[in-house]
Amino acid sequence: MSSPRTISLAFTGASGLPYGLRLLECLLAAQARVYLLYSPAAQVVARQELDLTLPTQPHAAASFFAERYGARPGQLTVFGREDWLAPIASGSNPADAMAICPCSMGTIGAIASGLADNLIERAADVMLKERRALVLVPRETPLSAIHLENLLKLARAGAVILPPSPGFYTHPEGISDLVDFVVARILDQLGVAHALSPRWGEARVAPQKIERA
Numbered sequence: 001m002s003s004p005r006t007i008s009l010a011f012t013g014a015s016g017l018p019y020g021l022r023l024l025e026c027l028l029a030a031q032a033r034v035y036l037l038y039s040p041a042a043q044v045v046a047r048q049e050l051d052l053t054l055p056t057q058p059h060a061a062a063s064f065f066a067e068r069y070g071a072r073p074g075q076l077t078v079f080g081r082e083d084w085l086a087p088i089a090s091g092s093n094p095a096d097a098m099a100i101c102p103c104s105m106g107t108i109g110a111i112a113s114g115l116a117d118n119l120i121e122r123a124a125d126v127m128l129k130e131r132r133a134l135v136l137v138p139r140e141t142p143l144s145a146i147h148l149e150n151l152l153k154l155a156r157a158g159a160v161i162l163p164p165s166p167g168f169y170t171h172p173e174g175i176s177d178l179v180d181f182v183v184a185r186i187l188d189q190l191g192v193a194h195a196l197s198p199r200w201g202e203a204r205v206a207p208q209k210i211e212r213a
């Protein structure tokens with residue numbers, strides 16, 4: 001599997017930021033170029049579930065994550081919520097693939113309605129219209145008929161709906177194994193090589209496991 005050159009990754013205000021952070025770490029380890037975006041609600045969730053303060057200013061955020069995950073210079077760019085001059089705001093310069101992880105039901109609804117009211121929604125809108133891979137990792141439970149209709153609409157428009165639903169048949173030893181199970185499925189959809197979790201029918205120990213930062 002060859003890694004796409006550029007991946008857009010957005011964190012929104014659903015629970016499950018550990019999935020998003022691990023995905024970012026793995027994308028950078030796989031030498032992908034990453035465009036990172038996050039919503040104000042994602043910052044609230046980061047504080048609530050991880051005691052983590054995500055910087056508000058894009059350049060501070062880029063330094064924070066580059067240091068945390070050892071990104072090489074120029075590998076990671078963080079865009080602000082209304083940075084309409086970002087390449088991913090236009091169909092003339094989309095990323096190779098995009099993931100929104102975790103994805104709130106609010107953002108699901110906005111994308112399903114074509115609102116494009118901030119850069120996350122606009123970048124997702126661009127991926128759909130340009131027929132590029134858009135992987136949505138929605139988190140809510142239970143799901144209402146509105147949620148289900150929005151998810152179906154997005155699936156029909158070409159998005160991959162990938163709920164964070166880890167399998168237990170791999171005998172996970174802890175939360176990090178459950179997180180890696182989901183992140184492995186997302187990386188598969190993004191076309192990014194990894195050895196995070198064993199594949200069905202293969203040996204149980206992965207040869208090049210990416211250690212956590």
Ligand SMILES: Cc1cc2nc3c(=O)[nH]c(=O)nc-3n(C[C@H](O)[C@H](O)[C@H](O)COP(=O)(O)O)c2cc1C
Nearest residue numbers: 012013014015039041042048104105106107139140
């Ligand atoms: C701690 C916390 C957890 C939340 N978990 C979820 C969730 O799992 N799913 C969801 O759809 N919204 C969740 N929300 C609500 C969203 O953050 C809220 O709807 C927000 O407006 C989403 O905005 P965004 O899509 O721009 O990030 C949560 C909020 C907080 C503070």
